[in-house]
Amino acid sequence: MASRPRTLYEKIFDAHVIERRDDGTCLVFIDRHLVHEVTSPQAFEALRMKGRKVRHPELTLAVPDHNLPTTARVDADGNRVPIADRESREQLAALERNAPANGVRYFDATSRQQGIVHVVGPEQGFSLPGTTIVCGDSHTACHGGLGAWAFGIGTSEVEHVLATQTLLLRQSKTMEVRVEGELGPGVTAKDLIMHIIGVIGTAGGTGHVIEYRGKVFEEMSIEGRLTVCNMSIEGGARGGMIAPDEKTFAYIKGRPFAPREDEWDAAVAYWKTLYSDPDAVFDKSVVIDAAEVEPSVTWGTSPEDVVPIGGVVPSPDSFTDPSKQAAAQASLDYMGLEPGTPMTEVEVQNVFIGSCTNSRIEDLRAAAEVLRGRKKHANIKWGIVVPGSGLVKEQAEAEGLDKVFIEAGLEWREPGCSACLGMNPDKVPAGERSASTSNRNFVGRQGPGARTHLVSPAMAAAAAVTGRLSDVRELQREPA
Ligand SMILES: CC(C)[C@H](C(=O)O)[C@@H](O)C(=O)O
Numbered sequence: 001m002a003s004r005p006r007t008l009y010e011k012i013f014d015a016h017v018i019e020r021r022d023d024g025t026c027l028v029f030i031d032r033h034l035v036h037e038v039t040s041p042q043a044f045e046a047l048r049m050k051g052r053k054v055r056h057p058e059l060t061l062a063v064p065d066h067n068l069p070t071t072a073r074v075d076a077d078g079n080r081v082p083i084a085d086r087e088s089r090e091q092l093a094a095l096e097r098n099a100p101a102n103g104v105r106y107f108d109a110t111s112r113q114q115g116i117v118h119v120v121g122p123e124q125g126f127s128l129p130g131t132t133i134v135c136g137d138s139h140t141a142c143h144g145g146l147g148a149w150a151f152g153i154g155t156s157e158v159e160h161v162l163a164t165q166t167l168l169l170r171q172s173k174t175m176e177v178r179v180e181g182e183l184g185p186g187v188t189a190k191d192l193i194m195h196i197i198g199v200i201g202t203a204g205g206t207g208h209v210i211e212y213r214g215k216v217f218e219e220m221s222i223e224g225r226l227t228v229c230n231m232s233i234e235g236g237a238r239g240g241m242i243a244p245d246e247k248t249f250a251y252i253k254g255r256p257f258a259p260r261e262d263e264w265d266a267a268v269a270y271w272k273t274l275y276s277d278p279d280a281v282f283d284k285s286v287v288i289d290a291a292e293v294e295p296s297v298t299w300g301t302s303p304e305d306v307v308p309i310g311g312v313v314p315s316p317d318s319f320t321d322p323s324k325q326a327a328a329q330a331s332l333d334y335m336g337l338e339p340g341t342p343m344t345e346v347e348v349q350n351v352f353i354g355s356c357t358n359s360r361i362e363d364l365r366a367a368a369e370v371l372r373g374r375k376k377h378a379n380i381k382w383g384i385v386v387p388g389s390g391l392v393k394e395q396a397e398a399e400g401l402d403k404v405f406i407e408a409g410l411e412w413r414e415p416g417c418s419a420c421l422g423m424n425p426d427k428v429p430a431g432e433r434s435a436s437t438s439n440r441n442f443v444g445r446q447g448p449g450a451r452t453h454l455v456s457p458a459m460a461a462a463a464a465v466t467g468r469l470s471d472v473r474e475l476q477r478e479p480a
Pocket residue numbers: 038039066136137138139152421
């Protein structure tokens with residue numbers, strides 16, 4: 001009998017189920033576990049208290065990112081600069097202790113490989129197609145850009161994975177987001193995923209794993225795919241993935257943890273089976289017309305509060321749902337915006353280019369292309385560019401991108417989560433606005449009272465040049 005047609009997610013799920021239980025839960029094998037300093041200390045502590053060992057230390061990779069200041073980490077004498085904040089210092093110290101004590105591979109704060117966990121995994125070839133990847137972090141879906149089933153877990157699950165290399169969970173429903181047609185010039189992966197979240201809403205993917213399908217994704221770079229999948233959680237989904245293809249294989253080949261030469265052909269042969277069968281049925285399907293996607297920007301305090309850059313701040317009355325009307329009013333009050341204001345009239349004082357959504361080399365190139373030969377506007381008090389990893393930083397410097405940023409008046413920093421969230425010294429001052437390439441515009445996300453407008457790297461660069469939210473396509477048309 002021919003086997004039932006399956007989606008990509010179902011294929012990966014089936015390949016990892018150890019046991020299906022009568023209550024509908026499944027025990028699933030976890031291939032890769034990424035660990036950072038914020039969600040791991042209690043998990044390691046719990047193991048220690050129970051006298052348990054890490055079951056598969058070789059399948060875990062630890063790296064600090066959230067709390068690290070992005071200023072110099074060693075002083076002129078080569079000594080480590082201590083972290084001023086006590087909690088951050090303690091969390092980092094715990095990871096530095098716990099990883100080696102448990103035989104877990106660790107990239108320390110000063111190593112070239114250090115970076116944001118979701119940048120490091122793909123970059124090291126640790127994240128691979130067809131694998132189950134978890135991390136105590138909601139943006140783990142990012143790795144789905146390589147055709148993995150990747151999802152965030154809580155600290156108690158981190159402990160479970162460390163102890164057993166398995167998780168007990170229920171199979172998710174499947175959702176396809178099919179994008180038809182082609183993206184227009186100047187429209188990036190970030191604009192597309194913001195648009196998608198604007199369409200489906202922050203609850204649109206609840207209970208589902210999204211597969212992004214269509215020619216747009218086939219033509220998209222791996223960096224772009226990682227950006228798209230990264231924000232799946234902002235659409236409420238448990239994960240997001242894109243079927244691996246030749247681009248994926250080329251991206252992975254030769255990376256430190258990638259399959260070696262003698263294992264490569266077998267790995268690729270397996271990866272080539274990882275796609276949704278033509279007759280596979282998704283529980284939910286959303287179709288997006290790529291031609292409708294414009295460079296996008298958020299106006300509110302939820303990632304679904306998206307408009308095209310040519311749009312205006314919406315009026316709360318324009319929403320039919322009363323709870324959304326109230327949320328929109330609260331957002332506008334927090335953001336200090338009036339309905340009807342053109343988005344391009346909104347002035348910004350801060351620019352942040354970074355985060356696991358947009359800190360890979362291609363993102364930095366896109367920002368630098370806009371900034372080359374230009375200067376930041378007088379409105380901009382603080383503009384920082386934070387590469388996603390030490391290796392991204394080296395690559396950017398080899399291409400001279402750091403100089404472009406510095407000459408434009410922006411700061412060039414050490415890798416980490418930085419101003420994506422206010423857990424380290426990089427914060428947007430209360431009442432000020434930022435054009436930010438990160439993924440969340442929640443109240444207080446970039447610091448108490450900070451007003452965040454999510455944008456793509458090119459759009460953040462355009463805001464740096466003009467001092468307001470701007471349509472990057474206008475700058476792209478005129479010479480610097
Ligand atoms: C601190 C961490 C647990 C958190 C997450 O889970 O996503 C952070 O990375 C975020 O982006 O809000």
